[in-house]
Amino acid sequence: MKVKSFIIRQTISNLSNEMKTFKAFVLADIEESRADRKAMNKRWGELANKMGTVVEDIVAPCIGGVARGYFQVEDLDFFAVRLQIKNASGTRRREFDVVAESEKYLFIVETKSTPRTSYLQDFIDFIPEIGDWFPQARSKTVIPMFSSLYIPEDSVRFLTKNRIFALAMKDDNMDLLNPELISN
Numbered sequence: 001m002k003v004k005s006f007i008i009r010q011t012i013s014n015l016s017n018e019m020k021t022f023k024a025f026v027l028a029d030i031e032e033s034r035a036d037r038k039a040m041n042k043r044w045g046e047l048a049n050k051m052g053t054v055v056e057d058i059v060a061p062c063i064g065g066v067a068r069g070y071f072q073v074e075d076l077d078f079f080a081v082r083l084q085i086k087n088a089s090g091t092r093r094r095e096f097d098v099v100a101e102s103e104k105y106l107f108i109v110e111t112k113s114t115p116r117t118s119y120l121q122d123f124i125d126f127i128p129e130i131g132d133w134f135p136q137a138r139s140k141t142v143i144p145m146f147s148s149l150y151i152p153e154d155s156v157r158f159l160t161k162n163r164i165f166a167l168a169m170k171d172d173n174m175d176l177l178n179p180e181l182i183s184n
Contacts, residue, residue: 055113056081056097059147059167062174063100063107066167070182071143073102087132094133097147106130106140109167115148115155124162151177 060081067073078101086093098109108130110123127144131137146159147167156166156177166177 053082055147055149056111058149059109059111059174060098062167063098063109063145066145066174066176067100067102067105067107070176070179071102071105073105076100076102085133087129088135089132096133099134101136101140104141105143106134106137107143107145108134109145109147111147113148115146115151117155117158120146120155120158120164124159124164127164145176147174 063079064076067076078099080099081097083096083099084093085096096108097111098107100107100109110119110126112119123144123146127142130142130144143165144163145165145167149169151159151166151168159166160178160181163181165179165181167174168177169175170177
């Protein structure tokens with residue numbers, strides 16, 4: 001009996017030790033997985049930011065051609081990519097993807113790698129505030145443009161309905177997808 005009791009205690013003790021070892025292993029693995037997930041999320045965020053700047057870098061050089069071709073602007077008086085400024089009251093800071101200005105026009109270009117409806121709506125909601133950021137907008141025609149490499153047709157209709165120009169790849173270059181807004 002004593003031998004059986006000893007064997008059972010020993011077995012329970014061994015099992016308990018194995019469970020403690022297994023628990024420590026699982027907890028360490030969970031912590032390692034959390035750290036890996038956090039690092040991966042950071043990398044995805046960095047990649048998403050880089051993708052956004054790549055699209056901005058593709059869009060920016062096209063603005064001069066769009067200004068010439070559709071608005072008869074020979075020279076831009078001001079042109080900036082990723083312009084960071086404060087509003088007129090100095091209470092808020094914002095980055096503008098592309099801002100270009102001529103004698104008659106102020107071009108404000110919002111660029112996204114993915115044209116989600118919420119991004120479109122945010123830009124539409126922002127348009128009335130442009131004068132708070134650019135006081136000269138009150139004496140110029142503001143040309144708001146939403147740009148991406150590809151903008152679906154339903155998004156183009158939504159932008160057109162809200163009097164925002166859609167700029168995306170067309171054939172082999174960036175072009176306005178709703179130039180009919182110019183004559184309206």
